[in-house]
Amino acid sequence: MAQSYLDLRAATSARDRSLREKVMSIEEATSLVNNGDSVAIGGCTASRTPFAMIWALIRAAKSDLKISRSITSTEGDLMFASGISNHILTSWFSQGIVWGISKVMRAYTESNRARFEEWSHMSIGLRYRAGAMGVPFMPMRSMMGSDVAGQLDNLKEMDCPFTGEKMLLVPALNPDVALIHVQRCDAYGNAQIDGLQFMDIDMAMAANRVILTTERIVSNDQIRRSPDQTRIPFIAVEAVVEVPFGSAPHECYGMYEPFFSHMDDYASLTKTNPEQGVAEYLEKYYYGPKDWTEYLELLGLGEMLDATYRGRSIQND
């Protein structure tokens, strides 16, 4: 499953990495994701989830995507239930602590229709980091002795050749595609990320291609006035899609917090009959709307303003 280093290098060489415009529609961007691809998802839990892109991939009826993410929230439920993925590699999987255990995740995993491949948080981060560094593994000191490590088959223990200490080695993860939502980027894909970065930068540099969705597109001049704020460089990016509220109903740092009542509603909808509830949700919010604007209309202006008011308040201190 690990990609050879020479293949990784060849794939990178083959990409057009020139300073070129790559703005496209969200529907066009879905053509950069192939069935069966390994897809890394940026953000963490209910934060900077690239929901617009996931929404479009579900509408495009992709299949067999092998997903990885630091921590998986509702988007994992929706990817299982829509059938675009039956395999998610992550460290934690449920909407969020306050909403309890995801009933949808339970329904799919306990019936063995889908797999939740559990790794520790840091091991996932180090796997992306190894991928970003162009090395085949990273040594680390956690997970040893636990059943988290015990049930994984692509781990190795090794005695350090310098000190003799026992180390755990985790393999590099170089996803085919990384989906990352940012506050702003230019038309070439130079991305600035405010606030929490999560694992997004390692993930972007590890991936074979990056699809950026962004709250807004700014000029290249603006990027060049503060290049120290650029977190993902254009050379790594294949597509730029401008999608306001592209993480809704999750949070986008400094812009909007999670849409809490929508998330409460989702939790109660999927509580008693998870599969029927999530099917209804997909029908209403994913297959029904003609475009992202209509999806946002369904979430509702009141919710959007409330989330925005809370989101911007982080700047008020």
Add this chain to the structure above:
Amino acid sequence: MTNQSDYTSAELLAVMSARQLVDGQTVFAGVGIPLLAATLTQRLQSPGLTILFEGGVLGPFVVPGELPPTTNEQRCTRRANMILAITDVLLLLQRGYVDIGFMGGAEIDRYGNLNSSILGDPENPKIRLPGTGGGNDISSLTQMIVTMKHEKRRFVEKVDFITSPGFLDGGSSRKDSGLVTGGMHRVITDLAIMGFDEKTKSMKVEALHPGVTAEQVRDNTGFDIHIDDDLMVTESPTIKELEVLRHLDPEQLYTA
């Protein structure tokens, strides 16, 4: 003075946990009771306590009434000293900058191993739980305080699945597995405070909360637990502690 009916068991947990922290420590906190307790002690007796969140936050200031729903939202970053990548904040544990990992638990065993992954046969789970998150890394790499409800079904002889390692099979097994630092320090429940025997690494009761008997602890523990002869009794939560706690969580999101 307060008496037991004046506070909820979650409030008792938060207060008792808060008292375990020492000024100047760097504490990796989960949301819920751990975060409340860390914030409580910060406000009352340990202004020099530094909180870390696994979302990538170093030294935030939690705003009363705006407790973050997870460790990964912007609310966690209020007035923080630094925001860093998830991998880098977790690497602070490995480097040795963290004194205490502080989390809740669903199921714990005699040797302090925690399960938050799978109930039942791991090959064929009865209940799939949300998983480790950073729990495994934190408990692999630093001293742990775990706070949870004291119930027989939660305190078991052997967990179905070791998500976050305690002392594994006891004795030196943790060290032998490659985990050369850290380990379970304290388990705080609504009944008692537990530590671990230095040699066997088996859980033992060190102090009871006011009005609790050793018998009650035995009855609510699913394994034969050692009870210290010179058992201490904890002091009831003070009015001051409860006031600050209620100010932090006015809607009782975590303390109901």
